Amino acid sequence: MTGMKTGAGENPFAGDDDTESEVDVKEEKAEQEPEVDRPVDDSRSHQASTGRQSMQIPYKFRRDGVQDGRDRVPLFIQEDTKSAEREAQRELEDRFDDDVSLTDLREAVMKAGLQHLDEVEANLEEWGYGMTFDD
Secondary structure, eight states, rough: SSSTTTTTTTTTTTOOOOOOOOHHHHHHHHSOOOOOOOOOOOOHHHHHHHHHOOOOOHHHHHHHSSTTOOOOOOOOOOOHHHHHHHHHHHHHHHHHTTTOOHHHHHHHHHHHHHHHHHHHHHHHHHHTTTTTOOO
C-alpha cells in the first residue's frame, strides 16, 4: 500500500513524468539559496555549533538563600540612606509585585553604583572627598 486512499480523488502524482513543474523548480532553488547575511549573535552561534543550548537560571532561583554565593561585608549607612533604602525597597516590590530581599537590593544598588562612578564621585565630593586645604 502506498499511503494514498483509493477513490479519494485524483492521484496528484499520476501522469507525472520525470520533468519538474516550473513551480517545483522555483521552490527548490529558493530552498538552496543561502540566507541573507544577518548580524550573528555569537552566543547563539556557539550554542548551535555545540549542539546544546544552555539555560540561564536567574540567581534568585538557583540559590539556596540570599547569602548563597556572597561574601559578608559590613555595611554602615547614615539614617537618610537607610530611609532611601526602605523607600527603594517598597518601590521595587510594587514594580515586581513581589518581595525584594534587602540583601539583593543592596547588592543591586552597589552594582548600579559601580556602573555609574560619576554619580558615586558626586556623592563622595559631598562628603568632602577631593577637598584640599592647600593654598
